[in-house]
Amino acid sequence: MTCRKKNEYIADLLLEPESASAAVKQHVAQCAECASELAALKETMRAMDAWQAPEPGAFFDARLYAQLRTEATSEPAGWLERMRARVLYSSRIAARQWAAAALALALAAGGGTFALLDHSHPAPVVEASATVRDLQSFDGYAQFFQQMSALNAPDSGSTGASN
Numbered sequence: 001m002t003c004r005k006k007n008e009y010i011a012d013l014l015l016e017p018e019s020a021s022a023a024v025k026q027h028v029a030q031c032a033e034c035a036s037e038l039a040a041l042k043e044t045m046r047a048m049d050a051w052q053a054p055e056p057g058a059f060f061d062a063r064l065y066a067q068l069r070t071e072a073t074s075e076p077a078g079w080l081e082r083m084r085a086r087v088l089y090s091s092r093i094a095a096r097q098w099a100a101a102a103l104a105l106a107l108a109a110g111g112g113t114f115a116l117l118d119h120s121h122p123a124p125v126v127e128a129s130a131t132v133r134d135l136q137s138f139d140g141y142a143q144f145f146q147q148m149s150a151l152n153a154p155d156s157g158s159t160g161a162s163n
Helices: 002-017 022-030 032-050 060-073 081-087 093-120 130-141 142-152
Strands: none
Touching: 002 022, 002 032, 022 032, 081 093
């Protein structure tokens, strides 16, 4: 048995140790991680068994029922709250369907408007790398390179007098 399946079987071993299979018991006995998890779960169960729920105060029920009556008789705060309550707590399914259709229409209109307005942004400016800038500057020096080549080229018409 692998530890990946331990969560399925450790609960059985914790709650009904007699019904757990021998393979599960053997795995927990051999695996330190599973044994420590089982011990931690047993300690948690012991702590939960020892815990006592506090008794409510003497007037707890009276205050609770008074608050429930107040909430039941009070009208929701505003128009939007009344519409929300009507849609959420109505027994008519048609009201919920109309509300869902109105919400879908509002979302579609908002999404369409956003899609139309989103194209107004200018394209992002991409900065050229240093290599590209150097090559562009060399293209601007084309005339300079031609003149330098002409100076370095030997004269074809003159004779070499100085040697």
